[in-house]
Amino acid sequence: MEKIQVEGPYNFDLVLDRLSIDPLNQVDHVGRSVKVPMLLNCTPVVGKVKAIGTTEAPEFLIEGTDGPFKEKAAERLSEIFQWNLPLETIHQHFQNTDLKPIFDKHYGTPIVLDFDPYGCLLKCIIHQQLNLSFAHTLTERFVKAFGFEKEGTWFYPLPERVAELTVEDLRELQFSGRKAEYVIGIAREATSGNLSFEQLKNLSDDEIYDKLIKLRGVGPWTVQNFLMFGLGRPNLFPFADIGIQNALKKLFQLEAKPTLHEMENFSKSWNPYLSYASLYLWRSIE
Known part of the structure; x- marks a missing residue:
């Protein structure tokens, strides 16, 4: 201990x-x-x-x-x-912005990474275009079907295990055919050595984006979430995220979800801690 x-x-x-x-x-x-x-x-x-x-x-x-x-x-x-990471520095930055109320309410909330970068990327793929409840259900089915347990704690299935699966194996868990292909494809990239999560840690955000966006099933939202919760990068703001749009609508009492132009204007003063703005906006509606 x-x-x-x-x-x-x-x-x-x-x-x-x-x-x-x-x-x-x-x-x-x-x-x-x-x-x-x-x-x-x-x-x-x-x-x-x-x-x-x-x-x-x-x-x-x-x-x-x-x-x-x-x-x-x-x-x-x-x-x-x-x-x-000194959270007080980040908290003080937001004291002079319109996010001050939610930073005060959720004082001292850090970004906590997913426990494994590979598992984080798979989870991002599985969660795409699903409501949060079913996304977690589907991920849990996947991990408990093909991962392993130690001391009551579940580990995501290793790339070698997932690379051997068929689309039908995942369809039985209620994966769509295309999502099953994406998950298996990423596992095969990791198994072959074409995708190294240790190497990704040493690359810039833009370099990681350019590398991951080439993978089937990986779009901008997936890369942004992976950078935030897989690697802890501090300055990401997923403009297309519905949760963030809803949080901004609530915070600023908008009649409709904000436009991209409005979101860009809102977020200017939040730089260079956009990831924390994202986290606290999510927290404000959870």
Whole structure:
């Protein structure tokens, strides 16, 4: 067990609220903890992160990561939970914008990454053009059918496993034929080495966009969400996202969803933290 302290503000209870939206995440609200599945050097490791501090003075206990992967697990957990990012700087930036009310209400909410970049990209593909409830149901079916479990925690199926599937295998779970092709195709790209998630981490947003947009089934919305929740990039604003459009309509009391021109005007003052503007807008309607 390891105890760590991070710079506040950091509201872990709001983190758990958002993580609990996904039924695959093992969240314990009462115990203020979550289990995190990690593949470290191809070895499955389950780390448990438990909050024992406050929003202003965040402190955590880390369990389950002792052993040969302790250092690598600590590094990955810090990356997932964005513990090295000073949220107070971002909060102060938005105090002079029209998003001040929702940043005050959701004070100290970080962007938390999906637990695995590969799983994040697959989830983005599965979630395309589905309502959130069925998107999570379909993802859960996929993971529990072809992934694996350790210590009560589910891991996304490995690329090698998905690459061997047929479209019919996924159609049985209620995937569309085309979406099944996309998921299998991405797994095959990862298995062949054409798509390396470790290499993606070292590329710029534009370079990642140019690489991923060539994959079947990957559009701008998918790339933007992957950059935000797969890699933690801070300055993405998915203009086509319906949730963000609805949040802006509510916030600014618009009669209709905002146009692209209106959204561009709204977002000018939010740069260079557009990803946080996106997150807090989503939070405002969740």
